Amino acid sequence: MALRLPANAGTSAPSTTTTEVCAVLAIDHANLLYRACSICERSLPDDPSSLCKYCNPSSFDPGSPRSKRLFRLLMSIATDKKVFTVICFDRVARIMFGTSADEFFDFAKLHPFAAAAAARILEGELFRMTLSKPQSGNAQHLRVTSLVPMRSGYQPVIEGLRELYRAKAA
Ligand SMILES: [Zn+2]
Numbered sequence: 001m002a003l004r005l006p007a008n009a010g011t012s013a014p015s016t017t018t019t020e021v022c023a024v025l026a027i028d029h030a031n032l033l034y035r036a037c038s039i040c041e042r043s044l045p046d047d048p049s050s051l052c053k054y055c056n057p058s059s060f061d062p063g064s065p066r067s068k069r070l071f072r073l074l075m076s077i078a079t080d081k082k083v084f085t086v087i088c089f090d091r092v093a094r095i096m097f098g099t100s101a102d103e104f105f106d107f108a109k110l111h112p113f114a115a116a117a118a119a120r121i122l123e124g125e126l127f128r129m130t131l132s133k134p135q136s137g138n139a140q141h142l143r144v145t146s147l148v149p150m151r152s153g154y155q156p157v158i159e160g161l162r163e164l165y166r167a168k169a170a
Contacts, residue, residue: 016132016133017130017131017132017133017145018130018131019128019129019130019131020079020128020129020131021079021080021126021127021128021129021150022077022078022079022126022127022128022129023077023078023079023124023125023126024075024076024077024122024123024124024125024126024127025075025076025077025078025083025123026075026076026119026123027073027074027075027076027118027119027122027123028073028074028075028119029115029116029118029119030115031072031074032071032072032073032093032101032104032115032118033069033070033071033072033101033104033105034046034069034070034072035048035067035068035069036067036068036069036070037051037052037054037055037066037067038060038064038065038066038067038068039052039055039059039060039066040052040054040055041070042054044067048067051066051067052066052067068101068102069100069101069102069104069105070089070090070101071088071089071090071093071094071097071101071104072087072088072089072090072093073087073088073093073096074086074087074088074141075087075088075122075144077129084142085141085142086129086131086141086142086143086144087139087141087142087143087144088143088144088147089143089144092144092145092146092147095147095156096122096127096147096156096157097118097156097157097158098155098156098157098158098159099156099157099158103158104118104158107158107161111161111165114161114165117161117164118157118160118161121157121160121161121164122157125149125151125154126149126150126151127147127148127149127150128147128148128150129144129146129147130144130145130146130147131143131144131145132145
């Protein structure tokens with residue numbers, strides 16, 4: 001499979017954004033995801049009974065849950081020059097995982113070590129990452145705004161996990 005690189009790779013980008021090839025060194029697998037309101041996506045406490053204070057209860061679809069899970073990954077990555085920590089939100093993390101945070105959460109309920117195994121699968125993987133400086137003053141980490149796997153045989157984490165647990169079950 002041919003890799004499609006971003007069209008702007010190598011051209012000048014705004015100074016707050018850089019695109020570099022980065023290796024994943026480690027992922028904080030104890031905190032891969034968080035609960036969020038299914039309408040406004042504000043984060044919610046882990047307690048399943050806590051609901052969003054900002055959205056009107058009548059605006060939720062009665063047939064569907066009022067909360068969902070979203071990915072938020074804290075990763076240690078390395079370029080050829082330095083090692084640093086970046087944060088990766090749901091849209092980009094889905095590319096790495098190949099699944100939604102809700103589906104990953106359900107998978108991890110059946111396989112309690114799935115999060116640690118996912119981190120191990122990603123360690124050493126190379127991605128071309130677009131990193132941007134956080135807009136809000138209190139955010140401390142660079143944010144991954146897009147990424148492309150460098151390895152042509154890259155398969156999303158969930159595929160690797162399914163293979164791992166299939167092999168163990170066999
Ligand atoms: Zn809300």
